[in-house]
Amino acid sequence: MCVCLQGYDLIGITETWWDGSYDWSVGMEGYRFFRKDRQGRQGGGVTLYVNDQLECMELHLGMDEELTESLWVRIKGSAGAGDIIARVCYRPPDQRDQAHEALYRQTAAASHSQALVLMGDFNHPDICWRDNIAGHKQSRKFLEYVDDNFLFQVIEEPMRRGAMLDLVLTNKEGLVGDVKLKGSLGCSSHQMVEFKILRAVRRARSKLTTLDFRRADFGLFRDMLGRIPWDKALERRGAQDSWLIFKGHLLQAQE
Template sequence: MCVCLQGYGLIGITETWWDRSYDWSVGMEGYGLFRKDRQGRRGGGVTLYVSDQLECMELYLGMDEELTESLWVRIKGSAGAGDIIAGVCYRPPDQGDRADEALYRQTGAASCSQALVLLRDFNHPDICWRGNTAEHKQSRKFLECVDDNFLLQVIEEPMRRGTMLDLILTNKEGLVGDVKLKGSLGGSDHKMVEFRILRAARRACSKLTTLDFRRADSGLFRDLLGRIPWDKALEGSHTGGKGCHPEGP
């Protein structure tokens, strides 16, 4: 019903709790389905629905993907626009270091693209995003991954019981906008997040001034160099810096 009313182009869901018994009921008309169910135990699972109007393909980053609950899809850009990689990940609260490292390697590979939008439930409630600090070692490792890959976290409000577990990460300023928190879906205790992917992303304005040496007056530069008393400067440097001393002649 939400999809029919809003006409979303991309829908990411974490903790689907699906298995093969759901194969007949999880499709949606007008959308391609990408899913990864948790194997061997109950719970977890992630899925991406992509509108049939968008040309896309699933990506396999080839880095211990069996350890992680993650999906990566490349969406082809329209004429004059680059492709976008969309990812959805779920990190269980009890996930070990090996699976964390595999997920960070995947994130690093995906962030090399020109445009990345990553939806995640990372379960790091101790992270303070304003100060970019965390209490626990695993949370600090996650912050290192975010910093090392130059990712931006765009959600500002807590979404679950006053904590910020569900995140939207991107590697391009201005790519994600109009972020809104919506009501919960069904009996979930997580809020839904609605946002726009802006194809024509803004470029960050740089205030760094650079010099254009091609416009320099080389004749004046040589003239100024010729006026420097090199013999006295060199003499001072070989006599303990006498000629350069503030109190010298």
């Protein structure tokens, strides 16, 4: 009923808990759907429904896909708008480091897309998105991965007991907007998140030259900055002088 009333183009669901016994009941008229059930144990699972008026295809990145509960779909854009890559993901609270790394490799490979929208339950309740800090090691690693891939987290309101578990991330500022929390569906303890993908947005062309950090060698960048004896370079320097010294080394390494 909710789908019929709202007419959504894209619907992502996490923790479906589906298996083969649900094959007859999961389709929706007017939608093409993709699903990935958890194998070998109960729970988990993700699915994506895409309006059948949109041309789309599932993507297989070939990077330890069996380790992650996520789906990738490329949706063909209208003339001149470009394609959109959408992903729905569920990260169990007890997910192992190996699965984390697989998820990060997949996202890094897809982040070169012009338009990327990631959504799902990432289960990082200890992250403070306002200050970009986290208490647990895996959450700090997740923040690092978000920064390294130039992703924007667009949800601002906590959804479940004051925590943000369900997130929407994008690699293009202004691509996702009008984010709303729509209350719980059925007996779920999570809230539905509604948002718009602003594919028709056109930005004025800037004549300002900028660096393409997506092609940067960050390993070399870190290595160059790591060689600098910071304790000696900043010894007895005030805040302003220290900042100027750091900025100089940063820009030199950037070049």
